[in-house]
Amino acid sequence: MGEYFGRLLPVLHVANLFDGPKVEGSLAYWFYRLPTWSWLLFETSQMALLATLAGASLAFLACFAAAANLAPRRWIYIATRRSLEVLRTIPDIVYALIFVWAFGVGPLAGILALGLHTVGALGKQFAEAVENADMGSWDGVRATGANWAQCVRFAILPQVLPNLVSFGLLRFEINVRGATVIGFVGAGGIGQELYTLISLNYYDEIGAILVLIVAAVSLIDVVSEQLRQAVIGRQVA
Amino acid sequence: MTENSARDIARLQAQIPRAFRASLGVRLLRWFVGLAALSWIVVLLWWFDITPARIAGGLSGLAKIVVLMIPPSPGAQWRAILNGLAESVAMAFLGTFVAMLLAVPLGFLGARNVVVNLLAHFAIRRIYDGFRGMDQLIWALAFVRAVGLGPLAGVLAICAAETAVMAKLFAEAIENADPKQIEGISSVGGNSLCRLRFGLLPQVLPVMLAQFLYQFESNVRSASILGVVGAGGIGLQIAERIKVRYWDEVLFIILLILVTVALIDYASARIRRRMIGI
Numbered sequence: 001m002g003e004y005f006g007r008l009l010p011v012l013h014v015a016n017l018f019d020g021p022k023v024e025g026s027l028a029y030w031f032y033r034l035p036t037w038s039w040l041l042f043e044t045s046q047m048a049l050l051a052t053l054a055g056a057s058l059a060f061l062a063c064f065a066a067a068a069n070l071a072p073r074r075w076i077y078i079a080t081r082r083s084l085e086v087l088r089t090i091p092d093i094v095y096a097l098i099f100v101w102a103f104g105v106g107p108l109a110g111i112l113a114l115g116l117h118t119v120g121a122l123g124k125q126f127a128e129a130v131e132n133a134d135m136g137s138w139d140g141v142r143a144t145g146a147n148w149a150q151c152v153r154f155a156i157l158p159q160v161l162p163n164l165v166s167f168g169l170l171r172f173e174i175n176v177r178g179a180t181v182i183g184f185v186g187a188g189g190i191g192q193e194l195y196t197l198i199s200l201n202y203y204d205e206i207g208a209i210l211v212l213i214v215a216a217v218s219l220i221d222v223v224s225e226q227l228r229q230a231v232i233g234r235q236v237a
Numbered sequence: 238m239t240e241n242s243a244r245d246i247a248r249l250q251a252q253i254p255r256a257f258r259a260s261l262g263v264r265l266l267r268w269f270v271g272l273a274a275l276s277w278i279v280v281l282l283w284w285f286d287i288t289p290a291r292i293a294g295g296l297s298g299l300a301k302i303v304v305l306m307i308p309p310s311p312g313a314q315w316r317a318i319l320n321g322l323a324e325s326v327a328m329a330f331l332g333t334f335v336a337m338l339l340a341v342p343l344g345f346l347g348a349r350n351v352v353v354n355l356l357a358h359f360a361i362r363r364i365y366d367g368f369r370g371m372d373q374l375i376w377a378l379a380f381v382r383a384v385g386l387g388p389l390a391g392v393l394a395i396c397a398a399e400t401a402v403m404a405k406l407f408a409e410a411i412e413n414a415d416p417k418q419i420e421g422i423s424s425v426g427g428n429s430l431c432r433l434r435f436g437l438l439p440q441v442l443p444v445m446l447a448q449f450l451y452q453f454e455s456n457v458r459s460a461s462i463l464g465v466v467g468a469g470g471i472g473l474q475i476a477e478r479i480k481v482r483y484w485d486e487v488l489f490i491i492l493l494i495l496v497t498v499a500l501i502d503y504a505s506a507r508i509r510r511r512m513i514g515i
Contacts, residue, residue: 001393004383043284050281089498090491093374093462093472097479098487102302103295107285112295181374184466185476188285198378206379210371217370218363 008207031208037190041216043107044189047182048175051111055118056168059084062119063126064152069135072148081127088120092178096187107188114175114182122171129163130156165231169224176220180213306488318474318490322497325470328388328463329456332395337449339400344407344445345433351411362408368401373459377468388469395456395463403452410444411437443513450505457501461494 013025021028031037062080064070071077095113103109133156141155183191190213197205250257258264282288311318345351347361377394384390419436427435464472471490478486 001380001383004379008379046281047285050278050285053278086495089458089495091458091462093465094475094491097465097476098302099295099299101479101482102298103291108287108291108295111285111287177370177372181372184374184378194375195378198382201382210375213375214367214370218366221366221370 007203008210010204010207030204031212033205033208034212037193037209037212040190040193041212044179044183044191045176045216045220047107047111047189048114048172048179051114051179052118052168052172052175054111055115056122056164056171058115058119059122059126060164062123063130064156066123066127067130069131069133070152070156080123084120084123084127086120087116088124090117090120092117092182093185096182096185100186105186105188110179110182110187110189113187114178117178118171118175121174122167125167126160126164129160129167133159162231166228169228169231173217173221173224176217180217302484305482305484308485309489309492310485311489312478312483312486314474314486318471318486318493321464321469321471321474322461322493324388325460325464325472326457326497326501328391328395328470329453329460332392332460333399333449333453333456335392336396336399336403336452337445339396340403340407341445343400343404344411347404347408348411349408350414350416351433362405365401365405365408368398369405371398373398374463374466377463378466381467386467386469391460391463391468391470394468395460399452399456403448406448407441407445410441410448414440447509447513450509454498454502454505457498461498 010030011025012027012030016023016026019026019028021032023029062084065072065076066080066084068077071080092113095116096110099109099112103112137155137159138151141151146154179189179191180194181191183189183193184195186192190209194206194209194213197209259267343365347358347365349358352358352361373394376397377390380390380393380397384393414437418440419432422432422436460470460472461475462472464470464474465476467473471494475487475490478484478490
């Protein structure tokens with residue numbers, strides 16, 4: 001075991017660390033396929049972005065029916081809650097395995113798998129944010145003769161929108177992690193490349209790609225964290 | 238009356254236009270950002286070749302699969318399915334438990350009030366974050382290569398990914414602990430070990446226990462898919478049945494996972510309430 005992980009570490013020589021990609025022991029030699037991998041990572045992050053956007057939109061539509069204070073009927077509330085629960089309990093990889101059959105190999109299956117899982121996860125969080133909203137403004141808007149949709153727009157939405165955006169960004173971070181592995185089952189992104197490399201025991205390249213994945217995920221986390229704090233901060237101010 | 242109020246509104250609009258609508262620059266900026274986002278989405282749809290025709294084709298394929306899934310059936314190999322399920326739960330428990338044991342000292346190491354050096358604190362936390370950046374499935378794939386197919390790879394994968402997560406959670410719990418109790422222990426002459434044991438540990442132990450239960454719940458979910466890459470558990474069963482298109486058995490396994498996860502969530506919530514009241 002230690003031997004396997006030991007081999008993942010690259011052979012680097014301090015003397016020619018910064019030499020060109022032809023010199024053994026240099027960083028450039030280790031990361032010789034950096035352009036390809038960067039592009040794949042970018043593709044992976046954009047898969048996660050699209051999945052999060054699609055999932056968040058559907059979750060947004062579902063969350064008002066899944067909030068106890070706004071659901072028009074009790075049974076609608078319970079039915080929506082249960083459906084969201086089922087959607088988020090099934091792992092995204094299982095969706096991906098099935099969707100690869102239905103939609104073919106490629107990013108589309110992965111995006112749909114991540115998106116469907118996102119609907120369940122975000123739907124619940126959105127609904128809880130809506131349930132915590134102050135209903136006083138709802139009564140106020142209601143008193144002006146607004147209908148249900150207008151009440152949602154002018155009473156609830158201004159209160160909960162920062163929270164929803166924050167939950168969405170958090171889910172985007174999670175989806176980026178998910179998108180890096182969804183390629184293991186043929187659903188697009190950098191996972192496919194990583195799966196091949198690990199199967200073929202290309203030790204140096206596995207190490208390099210893992211470093212890249214960790215770096216990219218950390219970078220996205222940091223940026224998203226800043227965005228989240230900006231969004232939440234605006235609510236407080 | 239209405240005339241008056243209409244005139245009032247017009248007057249107010251002239252006096253304080255910003256209360257009625259944003260300035261031209263802000264509105265233009267909003268339009269620009271909105272359009273840019275929209276066109277980027279269109280580019281992405283084009284890039285990933287997502288067309289209505291493909292979606293429709295896929296959905297009709299999916300409908301056929303769903304029809305084949307009903308009614309769910311345990312199939313002839315139901316013993317293997319139940320065995321895999323038990324294996325998944327066991328993998329999750331063992332992996333989370335070992336991770337917790339490893340994470341306790343690492344949590345102390347990562348807490349700002351224990352390791353006071355800012356640079357060291359920052360470096361340790363970034364290492365935890367880095368480990369968290371790697372998905373459990375990547376760990377599983379690597380461990381399958383390192384120790385071979387089977388549940389051991391799964392336990393190690395859960396343990397490796399979970400240790401970093403729990404170390405971070407524990408470190409935050411320790412940082413949030415009340416310093417007064419620790420000062421109390423020093424005031425009666427306790428050394429630093431006593432301070433940790435009697436001042437800090439009683440405060441953070443319930444939080445750690447709650448985190449353990451939460452992570453166990455979450456790991457039961459992920460342990461159910463580690464088998465997809467050969468790391469043991471029910472994931473192997475589900476992947477094999479999807480490969481040979483036994484869709485009714487696939488649905489059976491999915492339902493089984495749903496029930497198990499619900500049961501474990503319920504039990505874990507009761508334990509949490511009984512033991513720590515959260």
